[in-house]
Amino acid sequence: MNTRKVIVMPLIAIGIFILEGVASLQFGHAFFGDQRFFIPHFLIVMLVMMTTFYNRNMTLIYAFILGIVFDIYYTDVLGIYFAIFPFIVYLTDKFMKVLQNNILLVGLVTVFNVMLTECLVYGFYVLIGGTDMAFTTFADQRLWTTILLNLAFFLVLFFPFRSFLLKLKKSDGM
Template structure:
């Protein structure tokens, strides 16, 4: 049995989970004198990379587990990310069957999935009355900055995760 496969990927998932929580505390303060929100969705980026370079079925299991743990730990409502994370993996798998597997297209899939996640979460909170933020304010103060933060994370981790995923997939 390959120990890197058994231990490596769960450790990466746990590290990204913790990094997302720490980053959300770091980026919760206002920057540039305005109230802008930088929301890290590093787990989304990791799941897109796993779905692209690793195995869809294993990534779906990670998506369900991480979604449940994310909902329990970070949100007060069970089920939002539990549904969104597997949806992201499924859509990524379908996109990558049609698109070529290169860094630019994977980056565009990451951007699409971050936008989808943010819009679904925003829509859900508007639906239940958890926020009264207008759509224009949401796009201006939260969506664009969130896309930039997660794209920067993508470019920082795409090659190590790609290399690690391909190594353990081949063994």
């Protein structure tokens, strides 16, 4: 039995899920006050890295499970992240087939996916009437801070998590 795959990886996913909630409550207000919003998308960072350095099919399973749990726990609309997380894994897989998997390109793909997620969620809420925020206000108060802080999380996570995923991939014989 591969304990990294069966025990450690789900614990990492649960830890990042919890960290995402704690970070939004504790650090967003401390950094930006009431003028700017920080939306952590640490799960997207994790899913991008898993897709790049591990196994797409296993990452899709994590994306579906984490998406539905995220919807149940954090959102009022069920299904939005359940659809977005696997879509992000699919896009990342397609990007990484033509790009090298170095820190710069994986970071750019991560930033793109965070932006895409934020814009899709914003667009969905505008479509159903859940928000009346103008796009310029959204970009100024929410989008750029979200990108910067998720990029910082990516930079902190990149080397240790990449090393873990490559060891996991090697132990699986892939």
